[in-house]
Amino acid sequence: MPHDPKPPPAKRFKPGSPFSLANKKPGMLLPKKGNASSQIDVQRKHLPIYQAKSQLIDQLRQLPNAVLIGETGSGKTTQIPQYLYEAGIGRQGIIAVTQPRRVAAISLAGRVAEEKRTQLGKLVGYTVRFEDVTSVETKLKFMTDGMLLREAIGDPMLLRYTVVILDEAHERTVHTDVLFGVVKSAQRKRKEHNKIPLKVIVMSATMDVDLFSQYFNKSPVLYLEGRQHPIQIYYTKQPQSDYLHAALVSIFQIHQEAPLSHDILVFMTGQEEIEALARTCRDIAKHLPETCGPMIVIPLYASLPPAQQLRVFYPAPKGCRKVILSTNIAETSITISGIKYVIDTGMVKAKRYNPDSGLEVLAVQRVSKAQAWQRAGRAGREDSGSCYRLYTEDEFENLANMTVPEIQRCNLAGVILQLLALGVSDVLNFDFMSKPSPESMRMAVEQLDLLGAVEQREDQVFLTPLGKKMACFPLEPRFAKTILISPDFSCSEEILTIVSLLSVDSVLYNPPARRDEVLLVRKKFISSEGDLITLLNIYRAFKKVSGNKEWCRENFVNSRNMSLVGEVRAQLRDICIKLGLKLESSLSELANVRRCLAHGMFPNAAELQPGGTYLALDTHQTVAIHPSSVLFQAKPAYVIFNELLHTSRCYMRDLCLVDPDWLQEAAPEYFRRKIHISKS
């Protein structure tokens, strides 16, 4: 199977100077894809992977592990599971295919069911959170990697499965990285216990090949040809000090020179930047000579309402240019057809983790080479295209090869808890493909220790009975702990609501243009006891009108996120019932709720200082109340907060007023130490 990892030859251009067009001919029309089932077989046979079918089956039959490298469009994800099934490989159990995202798992299952001409949920099914479309007949199961991890807690050897296919492995999400270790150990254990072997197939784009192969006992790497069209890459001649300006200039150069039917996709870093550039583009486009043609500018980022996200898929009116300004959401999650030009600023907003302070910070930084290739690839999905990189070739060469795997950039408390629940005996030496730093491992263990989830004896970490229960919840450890202690305060119903509200995207809708209206309408929910109680009030009011959409609109509440809160809450409540927790409501007695929150979240406590700032008692950082908090003006002596946000300052968000005595009673020794230090 041929494989050419060499990137296309590079050309240079300078924003603001004329550059030669890569392709003057108008975009070719593609043959329309039919949906009639008679055409499905024809389509399947036209996929590049079909040529290699018998060879692939022979290899996969005998190999316990394989790494499969295939470009987008190779058809590997839909075809390999079917090939295995049709060849009778792994028939004794289920073939699982994991995906980092829900939508991908759901749509792939739909596609494969269609190809097999069966009803979804029979032979082919999917499992994601809140949705299980499988049955006893299901042999090909698409699922999120997080879902398989959850299942592994009850079944560490994954005995229901004969084959696990880890797709999109190059994305290196936390879940995929943990799964690498889980399936590897399941393979070994099954061998030791003389169980049916587990076959593991890692699927990835053209990167990380050696790492994957090494990790899975030097397993062979199979290459699949893709159906990617050639992409011409351009670099700037000089480094650009202002990538936004460079992007603006490049957009209008292409706009002036390329046929209007060619769409442009620009990769940028965040919402604010995108909205600002969109405004500028629209302004400029208005004042261009008529020879240029009109331009439609579409912003794209995750927090955009779904209806507005859909706009990127509508073709622009004839004779109008479509320009999409996007975050990295268009790198993987959303695929837009018809993109002819990609402009890559070379920058991305990404999470960084400081294990010493335990603080996660969002920062604008340079992309990796792998990411730059992923972005460029978005220009060549249906036809040849061009990618304009707003940096020099030298700068490109100096980029990191790979994006640092997320597991090396995040708080590991949840991961460690999950591994312990899986029965991993020596967590500190868990066989990670890319080991997180010892400091961040230690930090996570300390956090779990503080919550009472683990005990440390002779350099070993053990799960406590409380920790075992905590692991049952699909939540951050501190939230699980708060729920588990809530029966002691007779307020589980309220705590379930608050935790659910904090574990989904914000239910508060804050359009900046209607700020005054928002403040006015929100007044009636505000509690002087803080943001968490305010949120509880909003949820109660929402329930009172049974989730009325009109009510949501009037009150600037995001109804979709609010419904999600309900789903999460129901799931958590079920887990509570299975664990035999006594569920009570404290109704109007909200001091109980705050006391419970103080006991569960005491590591996130802060104390007012004479100067009016706060001191985070755990890390002794100086912090401030975020201006969006209902306690912003009040400045109470002691608060707990849900999270720290590091922007212009270090802000606490989602606060709750607490009594210092509650903190003392929650963790006497800890606070004796902390408060002692803070006073000295």
Add this chain to the structure above:
DNA sequence: CGTGACGGG
């Protein structure tokens, strides 16, 4: 006095 890249259970 002023804000959150993207996912997932």
